[in-house]
Amino acid sequence: MTTAEQKRDHRRHQILDAAKAVFAERGFHNASINEIIKSAGIARGTFYLYFSSKDAVFQSILDSALVGLNAQIIGVDMSPGAEAPNVQLHQNVTRVLEYFLADRALIQLVITYGFAPDSESALGVDAFFGHVLELIERSLTYGMALGLVQKCDAGLCAAQILGSLRGGIQRLTTAQEDLDVAVVASQLVDFALYGVIARSQA
Amino acid sequence: MTTAEQKRDHRRHQILDAAKAVFAERGFHNASINEIIKSAGIARGTFYLYFSSKDAVFQSILDSALVGLNAQIIGVDMSPGAEAPNVQLHQNVTRVLEYFLADRALIQLVITYGFAPDSESALGVDAFFGHVLELIERSLTYGMALGLVQKCDAGLCAAQILGSLRGGIQRLTTAQEDLDVAVVASQLVDFALYGVIARSQA
Amino acid sequence: MTTAEQKRDHRRHQILDAAKAVFAERGFHNASINEIIKSAGIARGTFYLYFSSKDAVFQSILDSALVGLNAQIIGVDMSPGAEAPNVQLHQNVTRVLEYFLADRALIQLVITYGFAPDSESALGVDAFFGHVLELIERSLTYGMALGLVQKCDAGLCAAQILGSLRGGIQRLTTAQEDLDVAVVASQLVDFALYGVIARSQA
Amino acid sequence: MTTAEQKRDHRRHQILDAAKAVFAERGFHNASINEIIKSAGIARGTFYLYFSSKDAVFQSILDSALVGLNAQIIGVDMSPGAEAPNVQLHQNVTRVLEYFLADRALIQLVITYGFAPDSESALGVDAFFGHVLELIERSLTYGMALGLVQKCDAGLCAAQILGSLRGGIQRLTTAQEDLDVAVVASQLVDFALYGVIARSQA
DNA sequence: AATGAATGAGGGTTCATTCAT
DNA sequence: CATGAATGAACCCTCATTCAT
Numbered sequence: 001m002t003t004a005e006q007k008r009d010h011r012r013h014q015i016l017d018a019a020k021a022v023f024a025e026r027g028f029h030n031a032s033i034n035e036i037i038k039s040a041g042i043a044r045g046t047f048y049l050y051f052s053s054k055d056a057v058f059q060s061i062l063d064s065a066l067v068g069l070n071a072q073i074i075g076v077d078m079s080p081g082a083e084a085p086n087v088q089l090h091q092n093v094t095r096v097l098e099y100f101l102a103d104r105a106l107i108q109l110v111i112t113y114g115f116a117p118d119s120e121s122a123l124g125v126d127a128f129f130g131h132v133l134e135l136i137e138r139s140l141t142y143g144m145a146l147g148l149v150q151k152c153d154a155g156l157c158a159a160q161i162l163g164s165l166r167g168g169i170q171r172l173t174t175a176q177e178d179l180d181v182a183v184v185a186s187q188l189v190d191f192a193l194y195g196v197i198a199r200s201q202a
Numbered sequence: 203m204t205t206a207e208q209k210r211d212h213r214r215h216q217i218l219d220a221a222k223a224v225f226a227e228r229g230f231h232n233a234s235i236n237e238i239i240k241s242a243g244i245a246r247g248t249f250y251l252y253f254s255s256k257d258a259v260f261q262s263i264l265d266s267a268l269v270g271l272n273a274q275i276i277g278v279d280m281s282p283g284a285e286a287p288n289v290q291l292h293q294n295v296t297r298v299l300e301y302f303l304a305d306r307a308l309i310q311l312v313i314t315y316g317f318a319p320d321s322e323s324a325l326g327v328d329a330f331f332g333h334v335l336e337l338i339e340r341s342l343t344y345g346m347a348l349g350l351v352q353k354c355d356a357g358l359c360a361a362q363i364l365g366s367l368r369g370g371i372q373r374l375t376t377a378q379e380d381l382d383v384a385v386v387a388s389q390l391v392d393f394a395l396y397g398v399i400a401r402s403q404a
Numbered sequence: 405m406t407t408a409e410q411k412r413d414h415r416r417h418q419i420l421d422a423a424k425a426v427f428a429e430r431g432f433h434n435a436s437i438n439e440i441i442k443s444a445g446i447a448r449g450t451f452y453l454y455f456s457s458k459d460a461v462f463q464s465i466l467d468s469a470l471v472g473l474n475a476q477i478i479g480v481d482m483s484p485g486a487e488a489p490n491v492q493l494h495q496n497v498t499r500v501l502e503y504f505l506a507d508r509a510l511i512q513l514v515i516t517y518g519f520a521p522d523s524e525s526a527l528g529v530d531a532f533f534g535h536v537l538e539l540i541e542r543s544l545t546y547g548m549a550l551g552l553v554q555k556c557d558a559g560l561c562a563a564q565i566l567g568s569l570r571g572g573i574q575r576l577t578t579a580q581e582d583l584d585v586a587v588v589a590s591q592l593v594d595f596a597l598y599g600v601i602a603r604s605q606a
Numbered sequence: 607m608t609t610a611e612q613k614r615d616h617r618r619h620q621i622l623d624a625a626k627a628v629f630a631e632r633g634f635h636n637a638s639i640n641e642i643i644k645s646a647g648i649a650r651g652t653f654y655l656y657f658s659s660k661d662a663v664f665q666s667i668l669d670s671a672l673v674g675l676n677a678q679i680i681g682v683d684m685s686p687g688a689e690a691p692n693v694q695l696h697q698n699v700t701r702v703l704e705y706f707l708a709d710r711a712l713i714q715l716v717i718t719y720g721f722a723p724d725s726e727s728a729l730g731v732d733a734f735f736g737h738v739l740e741l742i743e744r745s746l747t748y749g750m751a752l753g754l755v756q757k758c759d760a761g762l763c764a765a766q767i768l769g770s771l772r773g774g775i776q777r778l779t780t781a782q783e784d785l786d787v788a789v790v791a792s793q794l795v796d797f798a799l800y801g802v803i804a805r806s807q808a
Numbered sequence: 809a810a811t812g813a814a815t816g817a818g819g820g821t822t823c824a825t826t827c828a829t
Numbered sequence: 830c831a832t833g834a835a836t837g838a839a840c841c842c843t844c845a846t847t848c849a850t
Contacts, residue, residue, distance in 0.1 A: 008809090028231075033844075033846085044811075044847095045848080046812095149398050150392075150396070159373045161393075190397075194397040198350055234819070234820085236819085246836075247837065412813085450813075458842095544802065557790075568767070571772065575761070598756070601754065603756055660823095
């Protein structure tokens with residue numbers, strides 16, 4: 001039944017949302033099933049009807065976050081009619097920022113905890129970031145071949161770029177509501193492209 | 203007696219090393235006193251003869267790591283006779299890299315877990331990174347005033363620089379033994395200064 | 405649901421009874437949660453579902469005992485129509501004796517351990533006995549004013565009276581089942597009133 | 607060697623005194639070997655050179671206290687030339703009081719903890735009080751035979767007398783320094799003999 | 809489908825006792 | 830004799846998970 005399925009899905013999201021908030025606030029280990037079910041307004045047993053374990057909810061949250069993030073990241077299109085690569089990069093970063101700002105708890109979960117292999121649950125995050133790293137690395141290698149990108153260890157450089165994005169995004173956890181996403185995105189991109197040294201005036 | 207103190211110190215380090223390894227491998231919460239003492243080859247009670255709690259060892263490890271790191275970081279000297287700022291930066295980064303490579307478990311503890319507010323024990327890390335961020339931010343602001351640094355949100359930019367360093371350093375956890383530290387340091391600095399875009403040949 | 409509440413109450417009492425027996429036999433410190441739950445036939449965690457700590461069960465046992473005891477003790481009514489003070493005293497003592505004999509473990513807990521400041525848990529007992537002492541002391545002072553009571557240090561005398569009751573009651577721990585409570589009560593009261601010296605026949 | 611034995615004895619008493627103070631203040635279970643040796647100013651191992659266990663020191667303290675107490679209690683001499691029984695009783699009680707007041711920690715240990723079978727160590731106290739109870743009981747029985755003592759259950763009555771003494775003595779733990787022992791002794795005896803009711807004027 | 813009482817493995821910590829020095 | 834570092838059994842408590850209702 002569609003209605004039954006809808007109800008089940010609603011319940012599922014109710015739990016996911018509660019769990020997300022608790023995990024974000026307290027961290028995986030300090031978060032207890034107790035807090036989650038209290039926050040979700042459900043009974044202890046109900047939780048296990050929807051998720052097989054504490055690890056499973058955490059994984060589920062991360063998974064959908066990563067799927068969502070993935071959808072924001074679009075490989076740069078270099079074909080003639082496409083927008084300039086700069087602009088495409090900027091759009092990618094803007095989309096990712098907006099995705100995070102729509103649900104700030106995700107910043108903690110993905111950006112912060114995601115990197116800590118504290119819990120076996122976080123495996124997916126490694127894979128995701130690995131995927132992003134590869135994407136960046138490939139782009140760098142391509143750019144180097146074209147002479148657009150400075151020669152460097154592409155893997156290391158990709159790690160630095162990703163790191164700089166993480167560093168920048170992490171700041172947003174506590175950022176004010178009325179943030180100009182476009183401006184922030186510009187700075188994130190510009191830093192990665194040109195560094196901090198003053199660009200000589202054109 | 204010097205001998206007694208030496209013995210005590212040796213024991214202490216024996217425990218610290220075991221704990222460091224366990225914390226690095228399993229994370230603060232998943233690490234158990236059991237594993238630590240087994241790894242250190244001591245009895246349960248002995249552990250508490252040297253550290254008052256699990257939190258205390260963790261803190262102790264972090265504290266000495268942060269003190270050590272702090273010693274590697276020397277504010278840039280802008281006086282006439284000093285080395286070029288670039289060189290000083292490079293030296294700073296090199297020292298930090300070498301410090302980490304001498305004890306790779308620290309990379310996990312400081313760089314990875316340090317950022318996760320999961321463990322209440324890690325309070326010192328926040329303070330440390332806050333301190334580093336300030337240092338970077340001040341340098342940026344100063345550089346902007348001098349017209350050497352591109353105009354930007356200094357706080358955000360500092361977060362990006364620190365993030366890029368973290369990203370780069372984190373890669374070293376699994377790096378091969380025979381790493382050319384100077385080369386890596388150069389790339390870390392260059393990225394932060396000039397970004398990835400190819401520098402036009404002079 | 406009344407049924408659910410009843411069940412919960414039953415469980416609670418099951419634990420309280422087991423704990424009371426263990427505490428009475430072994431004392432607060434030597435009693436272990438292990439023994440209590442084994443004796444109650446429940447799992448470790450179940451215990452903490454009903455009581456927050458070992459101290460809490462102990463306190464709970466004492467509290468309800470003291471409330472119960474308090475209900476047995478009724479201040480002597482000196483108004484014209486009331487029973488003779490002697491009789492009222494006798495009734496009070498009888499009620500207290502019966503209260504204890506209905507649950508002999510309480511004698512150990514309240515009378516014996518209660519006096520030992522060993523267990524920080526027993527704070528309520530001090531307060532209770534302090535209250536009883538005051539009651540006795542006030543009565544004595546009043547009686548002295550009326551010339552009915554021999555002049556003495558009322559505080560010390562109250563301590564003696566309470567002590568004699570404790571001594572007497574403590575004997576009942578091992579007394580035979582078919583005890584004539586009225587007779588014992590008479591002797592307890594008579595001793596406190598007239599001592600051991602033969603009363604000259606009128 | 608006498609000197610060696612003296613030294614050993616001195617050490618032993620040093621430990622006993624420290625232990626007595628600690629036990630009196632904290633109770634048997636809350637007292638730790640740590641506190642005792644720190645208070646005695648000796649090393650951990652030294653303690654076990656003089657006493658085989660924590661229980662053993664406690665027992666030793668109680669034993670010597672009971673021996674001392676026993677020496678203060680002299681059976682009433684009813685032979686023609688002897689002092690009046692009243693006076694002898696008074697002297698006994700006075701001696702016991704003075705014994706306790708010379709070392710108030712003993713009041714806690716003997717009077718208070720002694721009654722609680724919390725620790726297996728306290729067995730000697732039961733025996734001692736049992737002995738005292740017998741003494742009192744025999745005197746009562748004898749007195750009843752002579753018609754001097756009111757007919758009663760001698761065992762119960764003895765328990766009451768002992769209880770009243772304990773109650774009275776316990777008050778002295780916190781009594782002021784300048785206490786008139788003779789007066790207190792009089793009241794203790796008078797209460798046991800005549801109770802609280804005003805004696806008709808002679 | 810939902811409940812929440814019950815479970816018990818596992819956690820960190822204490823402390824009386826031992827033993828090599 | 831004296832020391833104090835080392836020991837490990839035992840303690841109280843937490844919390845993810847199960848299951849009868």
